Amino acid sequence: MNHSSPSRVQVPADPREEMVTHLPALRAFALSLCRNGATADDLVQETILKAWGNLDKYNTGTNLRAWLFTILRNTYYSSRRKRGREVSDSDGIHAARLAQKPDHDGRLAMADFWKAFEHLPDEQREALILVGASGFSYEEAAETCGCAVGTIKSRANRGRKRLAELLNLGEDEEMFMTDGATMAVMAAGPVSAG
Incomplete structure (x- = not known):
């Protein structure tokens, strides 16, 4: 043995x-x-x-x-x-105008996810990438971003909620917007439009 x-x-x-x-x-x-x-x-x-x-x-x-x-x-x-070309959209008004209801029933297409993900504010996208796709703990992500752990948790939570809104998910579907689900989708990479 x-x-x-x-x-x-x-x-x-x-x-x-x-x-x-x-x-x-x-x-x-x-x-x-x-x-x-x-x-x-x-x-x-x-x-x-x-x-x-x-x-x-x-x-x-x-x-x-x-x-x-x-x-x-x-x-x-x-x-x-x-570059000085940053556009502030802290309240999400501009991103909401860009949202589009998926034209399929029930399944989220990878392309739809990436379109919605691109419309998240940088801070929320960054938090989801770090704690979801990159596997960082909230503490590591906070250290990387130079902010408090609670700030990272808040950004990730707001990012997941905003993704759910942009993807027109119902409340019963929102439970799938976890870091693990985000990680799985993002690990597959963006879908090219061509």
Whole structure:
């Protein structure tokens, strides 16, 4: 009888090597923020360059993934501020005008989900990506976003509710808008319009 412990995934000792393991998650997060593949790739590249150049500021043994996500997030919002083209829709009026009732009965098409997801405010989309698709705990997501845990919980909850509204879900269907369901749909990736 073999009493050996289960094998564990070995994390590279060098943070530069570990960065490679986080590239798919970084790209997914970048894509959720900018909604453009080329821009997301540029954002990930800039994130890795910044991280590489600032490795002396990284505390070895801490959560490298959270550190990289924080750099990516800060880079994204810095670039948005520089462009100055951000449109505020805190009350959701503009997004509500863009909502469209699905023309199918009962099933949510992936394309409908992505259209609705793109209409969420950045903060809500970001919270759902972090706690849903990226598997961050609320605490890790709050640390990444530089806000309180309650703020992340609130953003995720408002995001799920807004998705339910945009998808015209009835109250009995809203229970399916959980982080797990969001994670499953988002893991499949956006559906191309062509």
